[in-house]
Amino acid sequence: MTRRLTARGQRRRQELVEFAADQFASKGYHPTSVADIVDGLGVGKGVFYWYFESKEELFRQILAEAQRDLRRVQRHAIADEPDPVRRIEAGIGASVEWLDRNRRLFVLLEFARTEERFAPLIRMGEEQAVADALPHVKAGIDAGLIRREDPLVLTQAILGVTGHLARVLVLEEGRPAAEAARAAAAFCLEGVLSPASARRRLAREAD
Amino acid sequence: MTRRLTARGQRRRQELVEFAADQFASKGYHPTSVADIVDGLGVGKGVFYWYFESKEELFRQILAEAQRDLRRVQRHAIADEPDPVRRIEAGIGASVEWLDRNRRLFVLLEFARTEERFAPLIRMGEEQAVADALPHVKAGIDAGLIRREDPLVLTQAILGVTGHLARVLVLEEGRPAAEAARAAAAFCLEGVLSPASARRRLAREAD
């Protein structure tokens, strides 16, 4: 495969990717047939197989592109920010925004995790995401800004909060991405304790 | 349906539920056929349709039982605990432990969210989970132990951290559930900031 495509071919391919992602996201990967996709675009079945080796390969490409794109956006968001904590906040913001603007892909990434064939792709992508975020957490620890705890665990927790709040607040409840990002960042930085309670706890730990 | 079953029938049914859940979790719901299930148990196809109206109905029952069971465990864990923050910690611990002991079901719940037909079930279950946890967060706020923020957001954030750390640390990295639970609880209570940084922030906010 990996055909050399003309401009027209590029456009067709993109149409297919986009329409398929929509269908996969709304009906599920399995319940969406290749026929659904080509019929939806009003083209013959051969078109699909001209551009993709199989339904599965198309799905993998959608996943890979999604992960690539999210990563690109995150990197861009935190560039030129000297404070590591601010970098983390910026990353959270970029992620929530991306998930908001690419709801379809969010669902697909979650589905992919549930099937043996695709799970490795997702895990690799997630490891990449952790590897991307880890240095900033470590820098925060070194700068005395972040608690001296396993940075990997902290990073994962941040990713967990961000993903979950994005889904629930933005996708399900329809709140603005910025609000969810703010809430996620605040939670990640300070947790749930009240200032008084936190102070008491800090004092206790100082003993 | 809802047949009256003999003791032997009960056992058969349970075998089917368990084996199907295993297969669904490892291969995916769609890639697992009814034939896979009955062949795996060495029984005829009629057996399946004696106990379940359809593959879909079986799956719904698995999901419902899973949600019921998780809820039961959480309730039990936090009973008799007067401190609301401690109740939250106990709930996190119980959840992580349950997810550890029921990995299959965890995956199934995540898959179910990705398909129109099953998503409502999951959303209902999650709303229930939030509704269960919410009072404790509110109690914490009222007692001045927890920050005066939208309790629904805080609750969701807690669920997000808990689920994600359980998956990553326990299921994927194989760490003990207790450790993941401790990490999740700590993160939820205090966030990532170092004591010094937190103090500074608190001081700033006090202005």
Place this chain on the structure above:
Amino acid sequence: MTRRLTARGQRRRQELVEFAADQFASKGYHPTSVADIVDGLGVGKGVFYWYFESKEELFRQILAEAQRDLRRVQRHAIADEPDPVRRIEAGIGASVEWLDRNRRLFVLLEFARTEERFAPLIRMGEEQAVADALPHVKAGIDAGLIRREDPLVLTQAILGVTGHLARVLVLEEGRPAAEAARAAAAFCLEGVLSPASARRRLAREAD
């Protein structure tokens, strides 16, 4: 596969084998679709895949059964015949008769030789046939009845004449099998030379 079949199942399977062999032989293996077969029998498509793993597997089974049957017939024909030359004649006769009664299978064996996937099966069967006939040729040589030449070549030549005359005389021209068998045997034993010519040749060789 290799399902345990009830009597009814056995009958169904046989119907499929027979009808498919007919179709394969008259239209060709590839031009015969599974749909042709099941439609021809007025059954659903699932029936086919209940009894056979694939179209290819069915074809292999037809080939294997054909070779097994031909071999059985040949063995039976030459049993209890003390003279090796007579045994060869009997074998030729049995082969021609079988090919006459199983024209379909004859064509299928020939087709199978032309496709990489099936050729090994045919070659194995043919080696078996040679191995079966060889001892008789050797015995003929040892008894001074047959020329002292490479017995393998002689055996192959006999098989070649037999197969070809069976096809041309019996299948294509419709002559009786017995006649073709007689012609084949005569040719194999004496060749084409006239008595006078043969005598001269023998004399010359004796020098």
Place this chain on the structure above:
Amino acid sequence: MTRRLTARGQRRRQELVEFAADQFASKGYHPTSVADIVDGLGVGKGVFYWYFESKEELFRQILAEAQRDLRRVQRHAIADEPDPVRRIEAGIGASVEWLDRNRRLFVLLEFARTEERFAPLIRMGEEQAVADALPHVKAGIDAGLIRREDPLVLTQAILGVTGHLARVLVLEEGRPAAEAARAAAAFCLEGVLSPASARRRLAREAD
């Protein structure tokens, strides 16, 4: 069709014929797609349909050319040979050699026989081959060199031995064509009987 081709066109066409024959012979006619052929040559699909009306027509042309070529070679081999028996031997030799040098085509001829659409072509070619050889056999009979038997049967038997030994000895076992030709000729002339046995048989028949 029958396009007037430039020199370059002639070469292109020949490339297609040759490559297709190779693929048909090794993978089979049906399993070889037009795409396989044009991709294998690195040209577009239009090229194929510029030179051939269809895949089937291409195959027919390959078959026709093969038969024409074999016939040409045989005729050439037996020219200027006054002895009819020697002519037959020469024909056998030429055939085996041709089959050796054109293995691909041998397989294709055999396949063609197994499919309704192509079988008539093959049968016509074979009848031609018989018609070509028949006069020599008849001449042998008239000259008292060959047994007074149905010359058609004798001719067919010769063709059968030749084809089979060429396939088995030369194509499958890799022996030299000349050796197979010698064996085939010897078998055709004298059969399998030993001189002594033949003499006895001749004596008996003289009664």
Place this chain on the structure above:
DNA sequence: TATGAATGAGCATTCATTCAT
């Protein structure tokens, strides 16, 4: 209760052929 057999719509994929450029 349970089984083997059967159904048939549906699926992913192939492929000979055509077409616009």
Place this chain on the structure above:
DNA sequence: GATGAATGAATGCTCATTCAT
């Protein structure tokens, strides 16, 4: 002459479900 793109009927196969026993 040649290419990439498109067509769409047809193919081998799957599978949830039903049925006769």
